[in-house]
Structures are given as C-alpha cells and as structure tokens.
Amino acid sequence: MIFSKSCVYGLRASIYLASISGDKYISIKGLSDKLDISFHFLTKILQELTAADLLESMKGPKGGVRLSRSGSEITLKEVVVAIDGPAIFTECVLGLPGCGSEKPCPMHAMWEDTRDEINEVFMNTTLQNMSKEGKAKDLRITPDGKFIWS
Amino acid sequence: MIFSKSCVYGLRASIYLASISGDKYISIKGLSDKLDISFHFLTKILQELTAADLLESMKGPKGGVRLSRSGSEITLKEVVVAIDGPAIFTECVLGLPGCGSEKPCPMHAMWEDTRDEINEVFMNTTLQNMSKEGKAKDLRITPDGKFIWS
DNA sequence: AAGTTTTAAGACAATTTTGTCTTAAATATA
DNA sequence: TATATTTAAGACAAAATTGTCTTAAAACTT
Numbered sequence: 001m002i003f004s005k006s007c008v009y010g011l012r013a014s015i016y017l018a019s020i021s022g023d024k025y026i027s028i029k030g031l032s033d034k035l036d037i038s039f040h041f042l043t044k045i046l047q048e049l050t051a052a053d054l055l056e057s058m059k060g061p062k063g064g065v066r067l068s069r070s071g072s073e074i075t076l077k078e079v080v081v082a083i084d085g086p087a088i089f090t091e092c093v094l095g096l097p098g099c100g101s102e103k104p105c106p107m108h109a110m111w112e113d114t115r116d117e118i119n120e121v122f123m124n125t126t127l128q129n130m131s132k133e134g135k136a137k138d139l140r141i142t143p144d145g146k147f148i149w150s
Numbered sequence: 151m152i153f154s155k156s157c158v159y160g161l162r163a164s165i166y167l168a169s170i171s172g173d174k175y176i177s178i179k180g181l182s183d184k185l186d187i188s189f190h191f192l193t194k195i196l197q198e199l200t201a202a203d204l205l206e207s208m209k210g211p212k213g214g215v216r217l218s219r220s221g222s223e224i225t226l227k228e229v230v231v232a233i234d235g236p237a238i239f240t241e242c243v244l245g246l247p248g249c250g251s252e253k254p255c256p257m258h259a260m261w262e263d264t265r266d267e268i269n270e271v272f273m274n275t276t277l278q279n280m281s282k283e284g285k286a287k288d289l290r291i292t293p294d295g296k297f298i299w300s
Numbered sequence: 301a302a303g304t305t306t307t308a309a310g311a312c313a314a315t316t317t318t319g320t321c322t323t324a325a326a327t328a329t330a
Numbered sequence: 331t332a333t334a335t336t337t338a339a340g341a342c343a344a345a346a347t348t349g350t351c352t353t354a355a356a357a358c359t360t
Contacts, residue, residue, distance in 0.1 A: 001237065001245050002152050005348065008244050015256060027306070041349055047308070060357025061305045076257075087151065094158050095151050097293050105291060106165060106284035107226075110271055117267060121260055134256040141255060143247050155318065177336070191319055197338070210327025211335045 007083040009037050010045045012141055014054070014079050018071030018127035019135050019149055025057070025064035036142050045083065052082035071128035080122060089119045157233040159187050160195045162291055164204070164229050168221030168277035169285050169299055175207070175214035186292050195233065202232035221278035230272060239269045 003011070013031055020026060028046060032039040046065055049055045056068045067074060077089065092099040093111045134141060135149040151158070163181055170176060178196060182189040196215050199205045206218045217224060227239065242249040243261045284291060285299040 001241075002243060011257075012244060025306095029306080038349055040351070043307070044309090044349095050307095057307060058357075059305085059307045059355075060359095062358065063306045063356085065307085091151075093152060094162060096290055096295075098295055099290055103288075103290045103295050106280040106289050107161075107275075108289075110275055114264075114268055114271055118264055121264055125257075125260055130256040133259075138253075139256050139258075140246055140249055140253045145246075145248055145253050175336095179336080188319055190321070193337070194319095194339090200337095207337060208327075209325075209335085209337045210329095212328065213326085213336045215337085 002088065003080065004084050006041075006045050006048075007080055009035075009042055010049055010083045011076065011079055013037070013042065013046060014049065014067070014074070014127050015130045015134060016141060017055075017065070017067050018074070019131035020066075023066060025062060025066050027064040030064070034142075034147060036144070049079065049082055052078070054078060054082055067127070071131055072126050074127045075123055076125045076127070076130070077119070077122035079127070089115065089122070152238065153230060154234050156191075156195050156198075157230055159185075159192055160199055160233045161226065161229055163187070163192065163196060164199065164217070164224070164277050165280045165284060166291060167205070167215070167217050168224070169281035170216075173216060175212060175216050177214040180214070184292075184297060186294070199229065199232055202228070204228060204232055217277070221281055222276050224277045225273055226275045226277070226280070227269070227272035229277070239265065239272070 001008070012035055016031065016035060017026060028043050029039055031037075031046075032042045035042075046055060046057070050057050050065065053068055054074055055065045057063070057065045080088065087095075092105060092115075093107050094105045096105050099105045099108060133139065138149060141147045153161070162185055166181065166185060167176060178193050179189055181187075181196075182192045185192075196205060196207070200207050200215065203218055204224055205215045207213070207215045230238065237245075242255060242265075243257050244255045246255050249255045249258060283289065288299060291297045291299075
C-alpha cells in the first residue's frame with residue numbers, strides 16, 4: 001500500500017465529510033459506523049487532521065467534527081501530508097538519506113517524473129472533487145460498498 | 151515510503167549484482183558489507199528473490215548469489231513483485247477490497263493513470279539500466295554514498 | 301445544578317515489519 | 331576424511347503500526 005491505513009481512513013472520512021452540506025458537526029461515532037472504521041482509532045486520526053487545521057471539532061451533544069474550510073479548498077495532498085507526512089511527494093524511492101541532485105541514486109531520475117505526477121494529481125484534486133464524484137455516481141467508500149451517500 | 155525496507159534492500163542488492171560482470175557467485179556477506187545492510191536480514195530477502203527465480207544461490211566457499219538471467223532481462227517490477235507483491239501495480243489507493251471498474255472508489259480514476267505510469271516505468275526499466283547508469287555516473291547506492299562501483 | 305453526550309488524551313494490547321542470533325545443510329579445500 | 335566457508339531455515343527480539351479500552355474535559359439538555 002502506498003499510504004498507511006491511518007492515511008486511507010483519514011482520506012475516506014474527509015471525503016465523506018466533504019459530501020455533507022451545511023456547517024453541522026458530524027459525530028465521529030456516526031462516521032466510524034458509516035465507514036466501518038474502529039471508532040477510537042478513527043478518533044485519533046481525525047485528531048491529527050484537527051491539529052493540522054483541516055478539521056474543526058466540538059465536544060458535547062451536537063458535537064463532532066467538520067471541515068475547517070470548504071471541501072473545494074482542501075486538497076487530497078493536504079490530508080496525506082497531515083497523516084503520512086510529505087515523504088511520498090518529496091523523497092526518492094530508495095529512501096537513501098542523502099539522495100538528491102548532487103549525488104542521486106540510479107532510480108532518482110526515473111522516479112522523479114512519476115513522483116511529480118503523483119504530487120500534481122494530489123495537489124490538484126480536492127475533497128469536493130472526490131465527494132461530488134462519489135455522490136453523483138454512488139461510488140464505493142466502504143469495503144462492502146453498502147455506504148449510502150446522504 | 152512507497153516500498154517496504156525489504157523491497158528497497160532487494161532492489162539495491164539486485165542493482166549491485168547487475169553491475170558485476172561474469173558468472174561468479176557473490177557472497178551475501180560481501181553484499182551486506184558493501185551495501186551496509188544487516189547480513190541476516192539481507193539473506194532472508196535474497197532468499198525470496200532466489201525463490202522467485204530471479205537469483206541463483208550456491209553454498210560453500212566460492213558460494214553466494216548471482217542473477218539467474220542477464221540484468222538486461224530482469225525488470226525492477228519483477229524484483230518489487232517478488233518482495234512486496236503486485237499490489238502497488240494493480241490495487242487502488244484506498245485499498246478497498248471490491249474496488250474495481252464495477253463499483254470503484256472516488257479516487258479510482260485519478261489513480262489509475264498514475265498507477266499505470268508507475269507500472270510502465272518499473273516494467274520498462276531493467277537492473278542493467280540502473281547498474282550501468284550507477285556505474286557510469288558513480289551514483290549513490292548506500293546511505294553514506296561511499297560505495298565504490300567495481 | 302446534575303446528568304448526558306461527545307471529543308481529548310493516554311495507557312495498553314495485537315499485529316506486522318524489521319532485525320538478530322543459532323543451528324543445520326551443502327560445497328569447497330586441504 | 332576432516333575442516334572451513336557459505337547459504338537455508340527458523341527461533342527469537344525490537345520497533346512500528348494498528349487497534350482497544352479507560353478516564354478526563356468540554357458542551358449541551360433537563
């Protein structure tokens with residue numbers, strides 16, 4: 001897997017949040033149930049997104065989480081960086097510490113192009129792009145595919 | 151990291167092996183010393199490559215490992231698949247089990263293109279491509295960059 | 301004010317990945 | 331034949347990731 005499970009959970013939750021209109025807070029329990037992700041584990045991941053200012057949270061009844069900006073203003077890259085860090089968008093495949101333009105590894109050049117494309121795609125795709133697509137075409141956001149876009 | 155450490159170690163060792171001419175067996179101890187990788191750990195990884203018929207091994211003095219085919223006939227993809235499996239070249243980003251053309255996830259389409267490019271590059275690049283480049287330009291294959299191409 | 305609901309925080313456990321060590325088996329050499 | 335060298339195999343340990351559970355703190359409801 002190119003991303004950690006945490007990161008995938010974070011992406012799925014973020015895309016789902018972007019599909020919801022209004023500024024209501026959505027309970028994490030509700031999210032974890034709909035997306036079939038462990039509640040406490042998801043809580044920790046969403047805390048990272050809150051710490052990164054991608055989400056806002058509120059305690060108490062009527063509490064939960066919501067996007068801190070419009071889904072059209074949050075990119076997939078931001079979510080990935082907040083959870084897995086920027087390495088996938090910046091580092092070389094072999095991960096050799098000093099690998100750079102000065103003394104690169106043999107795979108540096110071939111990977112650079114691909115990595116740049118990954119970077120482009122994730123930087124130019126927003127949560128709203130994904131949620132609109134998902135909602136319009138009733139796409140899969142859970143393993144069993146039984147999720148219902150609201 | 152896009153690949154596991156095991157996979158990266160396997161790639162580095164394979165590229166190095168491809169840089170050596172002749173059909174002599176190269177001792178794993180020599181490899182682990184030159185590449186600065188734990189000997190026993192590297193041994194296990196190279197056993198996977200041997201099991202996948204990418205390497206041949208020989209016990210005893212003068213024993214070691216060598217490529218089972220010319221480095222020009224082994225692709226980077228073969229090495230990756232032997233160690234990390236084919237998922238990176240076939241699976242979708244979110245890793246949802248049923249994700250396919252039938253009921254894809256929202257990221258499916260955007261990822262498909264990128265994934266295909268990754269597949270292309272790794273399928274069309276051989277160990278020899280990498281070793282020749284590395285040898286010719288004295289590129290980095292170890293963290294400290296002090297490796298000497300022989 | 302008291303109780304309920306929810307996130308925050310952190311301890312803890314299970315699993316996977318990574319790394320170490322020991323013994324066995326095969327091959328070469330003296 | 332005996333010994334040294336090397337891979338094979340597998341037990342074991344350490345570290346990172348993933349997942350569970352408990353308690354605290356904040357916000358709402360009655």
